[in-house]
Amino acid sequence: MDLSGVFPALTTPFAADGSVSLADLKHNLHRYNGTDLAGYVVLGSTGESVLLSREETDGILATAKEAAGPEKKLIAGTGAESTAETIERTKRAAELGYHAALVKTPHYYKPMYKPEVLIAHYRRVADNSPIPILLYSVPQFTGVALEPPEAAALSEHPNIIGIKDSSGSVQRVAEVIAAARPDFQVLVGSASTMYPSLMIGARGGILALASALPEKCVALYHFARRGQPEQARELQQLLVKASKVIVSEAGIAGVKFVMDQRGYRGGIPRLPLLPLTDEVKKRLIALLAALEPAVARA
């Protein structure tokens, strides 16, 4: 299973009463289907998965599967704190037709999660999963990082096909690629470092920013693949700024607000995440205006 390309980490739209809006999710997917995105990641960190109930996640998985274009690859976020629950969620995603599962590290008991504990967890999940596993290291949220030696050890498992590394460290990406099985696929989790990461061997990215600016993220991927270093460098510099302001500073609420400005259904996040202040909204609108020509060019 080839994961090359750009995948948006989908957001979860909420209706005015706070419930999940599956209609808005469908709307977004139908628009994304018209782009060159390689597929979709459903119920990742950007999808507010940790704020959803079991019933809600089932509805989202089923709806996204149904609305996705037939050529799009579908990856479900299934990582839970407990090994058993992770396996259960992964099996459920497989039943619903997902092609792969993105499994974030368990993280609550972090002083106890030594390398051997994480390796045992992932091996057990991979042994019991009907679909391929993509490791997911996202230390800015979890406080736990999968280090290159662990990724390399896990790359030997036949049912573990790659890793989404959201550390933002290009050096770590290079170290994982150097240490892992040659066909192990590394995807980055941040638009800010996609181009340099592609140049040292990453296959693509799973990006929150691609939910709001899919065309630009795809364009960067293509510039890198087609050997257009000048264009790639220029666009990467734009995305460094966009990613910082939209994703790092404004967070999920920022991604959703930019989606609203661009014809998607973003809405506001679920509590305790707060909606944006007017000041931040103004900054984002100004940023978008500055980006537009570049977006259009891309």
Next chain:
Amino acid sequence: MDLSGVFPALTTPFAADGSVSLADLKHNLHRYNGTDLAGYVVLGSTGESVLLSREETDGILATAKEAAGPEKKLIAGTGAESTAETIERTKRAAELGYHAALVKTPHYYKPMYKPEVLIAHYRRVADNSPIPILLYSVPQFTGVALEPPEAAALSEHPNIIGIKDSSGSVQRVAEVIAAARPDFQVLVGSASTMYPSLMIGARGGILALASALPEKCVALYHFARRGQPEQARELQQLLVKASKVIVSEAGIAGVKFVMDQRGYRGGIPRLPLLPLTDEVKKRLIALLAALEPAVARA
């Protein structure tokens, strides 16, 4: 509601098939009832609450309530990532007769959890809770700390009665006490710093170690309260060592193993937490042998 004294953070016993053993939980509570523990914390971090299903937590809450001695104060851990779910769990605990709720900080989207977000979250939970709220800051697990200014601001809410601070920082305990409402109750989350914390104004502790060594933890509390600095200092030094080896190094599996050695039903933790190696078990047995005379004296 006065929270002075020592509360164990109860463990969750599992049966051989991996299910929760409510019978073992009862056994433990009946033994604890004979001590001078001030009450019990059910479903805290030590209770592996993040590894349990909704059905399991309901059974544990009901069983602990039923088995606890009538004079024991009952505190339920109810913090979830979502504000709405935290409120729901808190209401459920209140219905079951719990006296207070221990609410850990949300933590997954940590770069977004600025002070104002945490304050809004706790105010909303406290506004909607039928029982008093105890804040819970446990940065070693969550990567999020409630700083003294936030604790002080929240101490003004009539339904927020105190904080469990597990940072291990005596200075932070002093700063919270200095900044908060005078009747705001600070409990420490680590046996290693209980005595010095009591000397600068903490009310007591919620301790994993008290699940394994309740008598010693209670004795330390009494030495501090009765003005016996020599005995307190000596016992504190023992507990620094015991807490380091049992709780910090061996973790929940360590607490449970020591419980097994002392007539409680500890058992093994749930995956991804691994059982102890034989080497660690030997260290714990040696430690216990060294502690025994002191335990007996206490």
Next chain:
Amino acid sequence: MDLSGVFPALTTPFAADGSVSLADLKHNLHRYNGTDLAGYVVLGSTGESVLLSREETDGILATAKEAAGPEKKLIAGTGAESTAETIERTKRAAELGYHAALVKTPHYYKPMYKPEVLIAHYRRVADNSPIPILLYSVPQFTGVALEPPEAAALSEHPNIIGIKDSSGSVQRVAEVIAAARPDFQVLVGSASTMYPSLMIGARGGILALASALPEKCVALYHFARRGQPEQARELQQLLVKASKVIVSEAGIAGVKFVMDQRGYRGGIPRLPLLPLTDEVKKRLIALLAALEPAVARA
């Protein structure tokens, strides 16, 4: 050599032209001689030692020795990055009549300064020093901490008599005391945690705050020693606040400014350290006004 009690970490006064003012230094020492301070630490971190030339440090060491009351213990800061230079500075301090040397960890090549490197460094310094060595761990400045096992190993050296631990962690103080030779002397480096640290076995403190508020720091020491927990707790709470505002927030410039307000010669620090803004000065004056009654009582 008994290091019990309170030592100020002396500041270095500068004249209007930026040169060291030995006259002002003498003035300060003559005033301090009238207090119950146990002695003086010359050329510590608060003394801006890293901003001084070799000639300047020689002048300061000689002047402080000459101006200090005969019963005061004299400790010279002699830690340099190079082992050889540390030994040379220590010998120089001994020649000038200093009773002990305070040796901070080397810190520039921190990824290389593994425990065995630090231990070898200190052993070599202690082997070659004519006067007893006091270890100095100050991670907030150096990024390097002497952990309890290293302190314990070094406590076995006959010429290493103790440690100044400026981590601010009471638990670490307890762990060092538990692990080290019984007569190993632990002094804290922060007024914020002196009382709880004394209660678990520290001998005293080397405090920047004692350069500005020597009487209060000494009073806290006496309350702890004489078993007056209520007074100690109340005064400790005041010093938590004073230490935070004066030392942690305003830094060396803050200590010097408060000295100026209290009849000492503080002045301004050397560049790159900047003088205080008017806003910070106002905060410090307000703080002092609030402290005065308590200072007078002490």
Next chain:
Amino acid sequence: MDLSGVFPALTTPFAADGSVSLADLKHNLHRYNGTDLAGYVVLGSTGESVLLSREETDGILATAKEAAGPEKKLIAGTGAESTAETIERTKRAAELGYHAALVKTPHYYKPMYKPEVLIAHYRRVADNSPIPILLYSVPQFTGVALEPPEAAALSEHPNIIGIKDSSGSVQRVAEVIAAARPDFQVLVGSASTMYPSLMIGARGGILALASALPEKCVALYHFARRGQPEQARELQQLLVKASKVIVSEAGIAGVKFVMDQRGYRGGIPRLPLLPLTDEVKKRLIALLAALEPAVARA
């Protein structure tokens, strides 16, 4: 002044009696003169500058100037903790004919070194320097990082021409380039990230590894410049591994040992830095054997 290309951060050779060996330094420079290195950085972190006396640094600066090929650019490390001393050292380097000064951040009083303090320091140094200033941010040694906004503000100074960023973060390099004056030159401080950094706009690198493996570092630079992505990626992967083992793990002693294996005069570092153990030496020899064919090809 154009800083494009690869500069080795020169080591300082010591004679058997521990004194600086200027003869060995000359030997090394004569060999380096035959490579395509752009110039030399003298008295950087790799040069053990913090372990040298004033007399030693003068001798090294003069000798390197004399031995360097006429077309090589010469950069002197002149950063000291004190602003005045930094200016003095910078003037001295200018007198000796150095083309630029590399000025690391002051770092001891790190809690006080807010952005405005660092900016004021660098402006004062640049105002008083006869030669252009290259900022130097090396948080792994100093615990202080120059953030992109500070670098951007300082890039406006006419006498500040660039920055050596040793953070290892490609994203930070991209952010500095995006924020700074267009002709501001960014050089990386680590071979591990040179290729991806060049692709997003860095001008070159100042590398410890280039003291031991100059040809390979230069080859990577050329592959990147000439648009040979396959060769660049392959060589970068090799250098990720080499840099990790030689520079990050074995440190200055490791760089010097590899120099010894390759006909340079490395020797051992000064205390407190320890010489390599035999085990590490064996690892380095094995690594070199694996690299040789690639070195030869480059």
